[in-house]
Amino acid sequence: GADVTGVTRETAELGWVTIDTVLPKITWVDIESNNAKFSQVAKGGDTIFMTINASEWIDMPTVQLSGRAADVLAPYGAADGSQHATHYLFGSCPEYNATMTVVGEHRHGEETPIETQGNVSVSVTSVEDPAGNVGDDVTATSRQTAELGWVTIDTIAPSVTFVDIESNNAKHAQLARQGDTVFLTINASEWISVPTVELAGRAADSVQPYGAESQHDVHYLFGSCPEYNATITVVGTHEYGASDVTETQGNVSVSVTDIEDPAGNVGSDVSSVTRETAELGWVTIDTVAPALT
Numbered sequence: 001g002a003d004v005t006g007v008t009r010e011t012a013e014l015g016w017v018t019i020d021t022v023l024p025k026i027t028w029v030d031i032e033s034n035n036a037k038f039s040q041v042a043k044g045g046d047t048i049f050m051t052i053n054a055s056e057w058i059d060m061p062t063v064q065l066s067g068r069a070a071d072v073l074a075p076y077g078a079a080d081g082s083q084h085a086t087h088y089l090f091g092s093c094p095e096y097n098a099t100m101t102v103v104g105e106h107r108h109g110e111e112t113p114i115e116t117q118g119n120v121s122v123s124v125t126s127v128e129d130p131a132g133n134v135g136d137d138v139t140a141t142s143r144q145t146a147e148l149g150w151v152t153i154d155t156i157a158p159s160v161t162f163v164d165i166e167s168n169n170a171k172h173a174q175l176a177r178q179g180d181t182v183f184l185t186i187n188a189s190e191w192i193s194v195p196t197v198e199l200a201g202r203a204a205d206s207v208q209p210y211g212a213e214s215q216h217d218v219h220y221l222f223g224s225c226p227e228y229n230a231t232i233t234v235v236g237t238h239e240y241g242a243s244d245v246t247e248t249q250g251n252v253s254v255s256v257t258d259i260e261d262p263a264g265n266v267g268s269d270v271s272s273v274t275r276e277t278a279e280l281g282w283v284t285i286d287t288v289a290p291a292l293t
Contacts, residue, residue, distance in 0.1 A: 021133070022056070023129075023134065023136075024055055024058045024127055024129045024134075024135040025054065025055040025127075025136070026053070026054055026055075026136075027055050028051070028052075029141045030050070030141055030143065030149060031050045031051075032048070033151045035264065038222060038262055038263075040147070040150060040151055040152060040221065041151065041154055041262050041263040042151055042152070042153050042154070043105070043153075043154055044102055045101065045102065046263075047099050047100070048065060048151050048153075049099050050063065050065060050070070050097070050098040051096075051097055052095065052138075054096075054127070057092040057093060057129065058092055058094065058135075059092050059128050059129070059130065060073060060096065061073075061124050061125060061126050061127050063096075063124055065098060065121070066100065066116050070098035070099060070100055071100045071101055072097070072098065073096060074096065075095065075097070076095030087130070102115055103115060103155075105157065105265070106155055107157055108157060108190075108267070113155050115155055117153055117155070119152050123137070123138070124137060124139075125137045146220070152263075155263075155265065156189075157261075157265040158188050158259055158266075158267040159189040159259075159267050160189075161188060161189050162186075162187035163185065163256065163270055163274045164184070164185045164280075164281060165183065165184050165252060165254065165273050166183055167182050168181050174279070174282060174283055175284050175286060176234045176283050177237070177286055177287055178236055179234065181232070181233050181234070182232050182252055182283050182285075183229060183231050184230040184254065185210065185228075186228040186229075186256060188227070188259065191225055191261065192226065192260060193223070193224050193261070194207055194223075194225075195207065195228065195257065195260075196258040197255065197256050198255040199232045199253070200232060200253060202232065205233055206229075206230065207228055208228065209227065209229075210229050211229070224262050234247055234287060235287075236287045237289065238287055239291070240288055240289060245287065246287065247287055249285055251284050251285075252282070254271060254272060255270070255271055256270040257269045
């Protein structure tokens with residue numbers, strides 16, 4: 001009889017077999033956050049996105065982010081909401097998105113965070129194609145540079161741990177007259193953005209990273225720092241009884257606000273120094289010349 005070179009009933013689902021002896025491979029993994037300030041950090045409520053590209057169409061892998069199962073794992077989706085097509089028969093896809101939403105907001109030193117703090121760990125396992133070929137697991141992103149390929153979870157609000165004040169008055173560090181500079185030192189529990197500082201009821205003349213001759217380093221990407229100096233230079237010399245005194249006389253009031261880390265966690269405002277004693281932690285402004293009454 002005649003030779004046969006084809007199957008009898010080839011349909012979309014029957015009558016054919018595809019040979020596949022090649023192991024699938026995860027060729028590209030990237031990660032970023034939708035944090036309002038920086039895509040490399042995530043606080044409570046932020047979503048972390050991981051994109052997974054494979055060398056071929058694979059079944060849905062198993063994904064963990066920061067030590068827990070991804071909240072959502074689905075075929076790759078575009079910004080317009082459309083998803084990559086999956087195989088009509090096997091349900092496989094060459095690209096996937098995995099996401100997790102960061103949980104919790106915590107006070108420094110007072111609460112145990114829910115999420116693991118620090119750089120998000122990545123795990124992609126069960127990398128398998130429809131034929132059953134199993135590829136290697138993945139435990140890192142593909143293009144980790146100084147600016148891309150990593151996200152740091154931070155759900156802890158910063159805290160100002162130490163505030164001190166003194167003057168460069170020639171006689172006493174607790175007093176300040178016209179031309180003297182009052183120095184406020186601010187230490188935080190972590191690297192924070194430049195805070196807003198008021199001294200003696202007015203905005204500080206300068207707020208900058210801690211240091212006189214050399215300044216404390218700032219973060220290369222976020223511009224944050226854990227220590228700051230704020231200063232005011234006292235203005236005015238007045239006669240006793242004058243009504244047009246420029247500076248508020250007496251002990252210098254302190255206000256440190258907008259205490260915020262790069263992730264956007266906001267700490268409590270500070271309105272006093274840390275260690276006020278009889279000899280330290282206060283400065284009195286006096287720009288009024290004495291008079292014999």
